Structures are given as structure tokens and as C-alpha cells.
Amino acid sequence: MPESVRALVERFQPPVSVRSYGQVFTDTTEFMNIGYGDVIALGGKHYLVLGDESERRFGMEDPKFWVKRCIEMECGKYRILKLEFQETFDQHIGPLTITCHRSATKEARILRLTAGDPRFMQGVGLRDSGGNLVRVLERVAGRRLDLNVEDVHADHREYFHDIFPGILERFIAACRAIHLLHQNGETHGDIRRDHLYVDHKTGDYCWIDFDYGYDSVENPFGLDLFGLGNILAFISGKGVHTIQDVDAGGLDITEADCALFFRHRVVNLRKLFPYVPEDLNRVLMHYSAGSEIFYETVPELLADLEPCLTTLRRA
Known part of the structure; x- marks a missing residue:
């Protein structure tokens, strides 16, 4: 050497x-x-x-x-x-099949755009001697949001009233971060609950992994919006609740109460937890198979979601 x-x-x-x-x-x-x-x-x-x-x-x-x-x-x-890893593959989101690809160029653009913004992982894109675009990333000093939620030792009622309002406030800030990308013509591309980290020191949320791109999507921001909805349902429900889980309880759950893309996941949480406020449940139902109106932009989502935080804090 x-x-x-x-x-x-x-x-x-x-x-x-x-x-x-x-x-x-x-x-x-x-x-x-x-x-x-x-x-x-x-x-x-x-x-x-x-x-x-x-x-x-x-x-x-x-x-x-x-x-x-x-x-x-x-x-x-x-x-x-x-x-740099060139890959094209089909991603299955419920009944949809969407052709997507990994784009080092896209991720490097977002790293430049969000440099210094703690709501996003930090790093730079550099070319190696072979012309490959390598992203050099700083370690996110935190833990996945979903693991934090799953580790809360409380029943849903206690979690929802005592812990969830703080989680929702930080999630709203994370939604605003996604809006910043959209304002600049970018998408996250792979919004999942394991791609949102909780900073160990501040408790704030940080997005990771921006290298997914899609070949043809009618609304390029639509998949990001549905990803945000999936996370919202998870943090509101303190986990995923499926038809199979609730059938044993004799609840009247239909397909219209479940997510549009994941027909086994219940999003009508008021049927499971009657103390979930109606305004929050209405937001969740925009992501259901029974909905005729879906959010197309982050501001549309936040216009309905931000008042829910006030409702929760008054409860």
C-alpha cells in the first residue's frame, strides 16, 4: 500500500x-x-x-x-x-406498478439544494477517476422514526394524548421540508417511515435517501404525498393496523376504511380508537380507498393537518 x-x-x-x-x-x-x-x-x-x-x-x-x-x-x-449504481426496476405500491430508477445525479442535486438544512441528510457528490458520481454522506446522529414509535411503552390512548402531539408537530415540520423540494422541482422519491430519522439531541426529524426517480408519473409529487400519508397513519395509529388484526374484535371495517394503495391497512382510525379527533381522521381518510379527493400538494395537506395539532393540544 x-x-x-x-x-x-x-x-x-x-x-x-x-x-x-x-x-x-x-x-x-x-x-x-x-x-x-x-x-x-x-x-x-x-x-x-x-x-x-x-x-x-x-x-x-x-x-x-x-x-x-x-x-x-x-x-x-x-x-x-x-x-453509483445504475438500476431500473418496477416498484409495486398496492395495485400500482411504477417503473423507477436510481439517480445519483438527482441525489447530488438535492444534497446541494439542502446543504446546511438539518431537515435533510448532509453530504456532497464527487466524481471518481472513472466518472462515477459518489455521494459522500455524513452520518445522521439519530434513529429511525418508526423504531422510536414502536418502542413507546404505552397503550394507544396514553400515547395519542401525551406523546403523539409532539410527534405530529415535528412531522408537520418534516412535511414542510418536502415542500421545499417540490418548490424547487425535486421529489424525495422514496418517502417511507424508515427514511425519516429522529435527531438524538434535538428530537427534530431528518430525511434520508433521495436517489429514487420515476419515469412517468402523472403528478410527480403524488407519490411523495402518499408516502407522507402512510407515515401519518403509522404515527397516528402507533403502528400499522390491518383488517386481519381488527377482524377478531368484531369491528365493521370495510375496504373503504383502508388505504388506497395498501388495501389491508386501516386508515379510518376512529373505528379503532373513537377518541381520534374527527378533523385528523378526515385527513387520514383522504388516503383511503373510499376517497374521491386526494392531496396533490403539501400545502393542501398542511392546510388540513396543522389545525389538527391545535385540536389535540386543546383536548
Whole structure:
């Protein structure tokens, strides 16, 4: 290995021995060949690879071989490097099938747009020697929102009255952040509850992962809006409630009470929890299979959702 890189490894003494040091990569095209102990040289900095990132969904680990956990050896700080991965695939959202693709260029644009804004993950896009657009990301000092909600040790009534108003206030701020993207002609593209993090220090919410783009969608902001609705139903219900879950209770739940895209998920929460205010339930029902009117912009959603926060605080 080059002596200068060896000196960096020895200086910061990361959790990998110098003896296990691999290659220095300036071209990340063959990202499957880059692994533990290798170094990525990029933009005048050196990133020691500790492993691949993975995403946990539906109880399964989904490895992301193009996303590397690293240490920036010039400063010793943790970084995530998203290497360029050209992929086109069909995403299934309920009954819809939408062709989407990963776009490093789109994500780099959003990183530039939101630089310094704590509502979004921070980072920069840099070209490697092979022309690949690598996103060098700072670690979000927080935890997924959905895990925080699931870990609340309270029944739904206590959660809804004592904890949920604070969560809703921060969620509204996160919606405004998405509106900023839309105002600039951008979309998040993959709004899910595991892509919204809670900052450990401030409690504020931070969006991650902006690299999804769609080939043809009638309303380019529509999928972001439905993603926000899914998160709203989750935080309002303290989890996902399905027809199968509530059938045993003998409740009169129909398809019209369930989500438009996920017909097994109940969004008419007043049928499950009668103390949910009507104004909040009306917002949720805009995302139901029985609705004829759907939100097309974030301001439309917030015009109905913000008064709900006042209602909750008066309760």
C-alpha cells in the first residue's frame, strides 16, 4: 500500500488492522470488488471501508453492496459512501406498478439544494477517476422514526394524548421540508417511515435517501404525498393496523376504511380508537380507498393537518 495511506491508517487506528489493509480504489465502477479494509481515494480524501450498508425491511436484511460504511482518514469521522449504481426496476405500491430508477445525479442535486438544512441528510457528490458520481454522506446522529414509535411503552390512548402531539408537530415540520423540494422541482422519491430519522439531541426529524426517480408519473409529487400519508397513519395509529388484526374484535371495517394503495391497512382510525379527533381522521381518510379527493400538494395537506395539532393540544 502507498506509504502515505498506511500512515493515515496508523494515525487514526480504526477498527481494522493495517495488516488486513487491501487496495486503494480511485475508480469505484466495480463496487462489488470493494470491501473491508480497502480505501477509496476521492476528492483529495481517503475513505477506509468498514463494510457494506444494509437495509432492514419486513424482518429481513437487504444488503446494499454499493453503499459503503467508511472512515474518512484525514479526520477520523464516520462517512457513508453511496457509489453509483445504475438500476431500473418496477416498484409495486398496492395495485400500482411504477417503473423507477436510481439517480445519483438527482441525489447530488438535492444534497446541494439542502446543504446546511438539518431537515435533510448532509453530504456532497464527487466524481471518481472513472466518472462515477459518489455521494459522500455524513452520518445522521439519530434513529429511525418508526423504531422510536414502536418502542413507546404505552397503550394507544396514553400515547395519542401525551406523546403523539409532539410527534405530529415535528412531522408537520418534516412535511414542510418536502415542500421545499417540490418548490424547487425535486421529489424525495422514496418517502417511507424508515427514511425519516429522529435527531438524538434535538428530537427534530431528518430525511434520508433521495436517489429514487420515476419515469412517468402523472403528478410527480403524488407519490411523495402518499408516502407522507402512510407515515401519518403509522404515527397516528402507533403502528400499522390491518383488517386481519381488527377482524377478531368484531369491528365493521370495510375496504373503504383502508388505504388506497395498501388495501389491508386501516386508515379510518376512529373505528379503532373513537377518541381520534374527527378533523385528523378526515385527513387520514383522504388516503383511503373510499376517497374521491386526494392531496396533490403539501400545502393542501398542511392546510388540513396543522389545525389538527391545535385540536389535540386543546383536548
